[in-house]
């Protein structure tokens with residue numbers, strides 16, 4: 278496997294205690310400024326290991342979506358700042374990258390046609406036709422029963438559309454899934470089913486999740502580690518259990534108001 282880390286980064290990685298695998302994602306000194314000069318992301322560095330769930334929380338405008346969008350190059354990051362399996366993402370084919378690093382947005386955007394057309398879309402682009410059983414399994418992972426397969430998407434509710442978008446993303450067998458407020462349009466039962474389904478994929482298939490959520494409870498249910506992002510900086514990295522003890526004043530202000 279090729280690794281594009283600098284010598285300094287290698288030293289850093291080797292110093293991570295008791296890790297048996299290389300990170301799936303590594304971010305190194307990632308910064309971004311707006312055209313106005315305002316800081317959006319400031320010198321972010323972190324690793325995410327295969328099968329892990331990272332929760333990102335923070336106030337509105339703190340840079341959470343910008344960070345997610347950098348990870349699959351919806352916003353083009355500077356070279357040598359984001360690595361997937363040790364490879365600089367800016368050197369990867371962008372379509373292949375987005376298949377490996379899928380993203381689910383807060384507001385689903387589906388193609389015309391049926392639910393099953395949407396789920397089959399990604400594999401079809403690569404010349405693979407999904408069997409009916411594979412489509413149904415993907416729908417099930419997204420908490421949709423088989424009756425949805427032949428439904429046109431234009432009649433679906435927002436919550437149903439969001440679940441179709443999840444099935445469509447999972448059809449690409451992503452290695453990393455970026456989730457931007459993924460369940461904000463879902464009812465509590467569906468939210469719970471989708472959380473369970475995603476956590477099963479993490480356990481069984483080493484799917485790696487980066488979850489942005491305004492729901493502290495959701496982050497506590499799902500994440501292995503939580504980043505508190507404030508003004509474009511990761512001000513604290515804690516386990517979900519330690520969240521209530523977060524001490525950074527801006528993190529505290531956010532948590533107390535949540």
Ligand SMILES: Nc1ncnc2c1ncn2[C@@H]1O[C@H](COP(=O)(O)OP(=O)(O)OP(=O)(O)O)[C@@H](O)[C@H]1O
Pocket residue numbers: 311312317335336337338339340341342343344
């Ligand atoms: N393309 C852009 N050009 C200029 N400023 C931008 C751009 N994209 C984002 N910003 C600014 O960067 C900051 C972070 O935005 P971002 O959407 O990443 O925050 P967020 O934490 O996801 O917020 P929310 O929780 O409200 O979704 C905001 O001040 C936003 O106005």
